[in-house]
Amino acid sequence: MATRRKFIGTAAAVGAVTMLGTTQASAEEAVVDAATDGAALTDADAARKREARDAILAVNVGMRSNYATLKTELIKKLTPVIIVQNDAKGGKYFLVHNGQTISEQPISETFELAKSIAHIPLGIFCIxxxxxxxxxxxxxxxxxxxxxxxxxMVAYVGPSTTNWIAPLQEFDRTITTARQKLEDARLPAQLQASCANILDKAHNFIENSVRDRSFTMQTFEAFSGAVYGDIRTNMKFASQVQIAGVKDIMTRWKAKVGDTAWKELYVVVLSIWTTSVLNQNSIILKQYMDQAHVESHLLDIVTAQLPTDPVFTALDNLARIVQDNIAAEMVFSADQQVANALKGKQDLLSEEILVQLGGKSTATPAAAAAAATCPITGKGQATTALV
Incomplete structure (x- = not known):
């Protein structure tokens, strides 16, 4: 393996550092660059300048085209992969294995039923x-x-109108219907009791607010606080059936894939930002993966909204990750720190930007010293380190 050399250092240690096309120039160099860029040019010189810059930019266009081609072909080879689309039902699961994709919704309906009633305070709040x-x-x-x-910003209307009454009454009709039919749902006794209490107290809050034609943050918080214990009960039941459902599907799919291939399993969990940290599916899934690969092969990917094609979205992102894992070691064979940045979430320019903004680089002093030494001659470099 090639000896790795750190080339990201502090300005004091290495002077002006060029990394991935970005130069940390001295004040004098910055003035010269600005003067040159803004200098008056003849029409012919300006045209040549634009043509030259377009030729340089075409290099990156070519790189991106080749990158996309590799990614497109790699998507077809990714296996085995489990993809989880978080949704109101506890998650839709997809298994991509040897060119085939199967899907299941493994979580019992109890998950959705328990959460549906637990969401009532949030539903009232939104109105x-x-x-x-x-x-x-x-x-x-x-x-x-x-x-x-x-x-x-949230209270964009204010308390000057009672236009909230009609939609709140409409939601109360939905709540009342659910309460009337609750026993026929045949829920576990403890879950039925907690749902009944949430429904009853929600109806009372709405009835009192409509009667008084007013509410306050304090009256709403008194209601939500009174049903918090019941919400926790609903959360317990939802969690129990989710754990059981994931255990069942992971056990069956592992048998289908086989122990050897399962060790290389990638799991991609798609979620929106508000559920992306300590995502419930990710917490459960990691228990059934090869533990040596959990940190690198369990991927939580945040999307602006749940994608209409979760399999393509997941595989497209995963292909980038897999090919970058290999590219990082080959392209940045001289620097493990930058290789790790390409393989992970860190932007490649982050270290240099931290230095230029006067922040702390994560590069070590040894890395800065190595950056000032030519890897071939062993002599000190002037002001740049070339990639």
């Missing part, structure tokens, strides 16, 4: 939020747990 008072209550100001500007 009344625009009509809240824009001033943060003293208790929240003291706690520092609510940004005043956030509240001002």
């Amino acid at each position: 009344i939020a625009p009509y809240l008072n824009k001033r943060v209550p003293p208790e929240h100001l003291t706690a520092g747990d609510m940004f005043p500007h956030d509240l001002e």
Whole structure:
């Protein structure tokens, strides 16, 4: 294996450092660059300049085209891969294995039923939020747990109107119907009891608010606080059936794939930002993967919204990751730190930007010293380190 050389250092250690086309220039060089770029040119010189720059940019266009070609072909070879699309039902699971894709929704309906009732306080909040008072209550100001500007934006109407009454009554009709039919759903006794209490207290809050033609943040929080224990009960039941469902499908799919191939399994979990950290599916899934590969082969990918084609979205991202894993070691054979950046989430320019902004680079002093030494001659370099 090639000896690795760190070439990202501090400005003091290596002077002006060129990395991936970005130069940390001295003040004098920056002035010269600016003067040259803004100098008056004849039409012929300007045309040659544009032509030369376009020729340089064409190199990157070519690289990206070749990168896309490799990725397109690699997508067809990715196996085995499990893809999870987080949804209201607990997650849709896809297995990509040897060119075939199968899918299942492995979580019991109890998951969705329990969460449906637990979401009632949030449902009420979404109706009344625009009509809240824009001033943060003293208790929240003291706690520092609510940004005043956030509240001002959410409460964009304010308490000057009662236009919230009609939609709140409409939601109450939905709540009342669910309460009337709750026993026929044949839920476990403890879950049925917690659902009943949430439904009853939600109806009471709505009834009182409509009667008084007003509500406050405090009255809503009194309601939501009173049903918190019941929400926790619903969360317990939802978690239990999700764990059981994932265990079942992972056990069956492992038998289908085989122990040898399973060790190389990639798992891609697609979620939106608000559920991307400690995602429930990821927590459960890692228990059934080869533990030596969990850190590198369990991938949580955040999407702006749940994609309509989760398999393609997952495989497209995974192909980038897999080919970058190999490219990183070959392209940056001189620097493990930068290779690791290409293989992970770190932007390749992050170290240099940190240095230029006066922040701390993660490069070690030894790396900075190595950066100032030519790997071929062993002599000190002037001002640049070439990739």
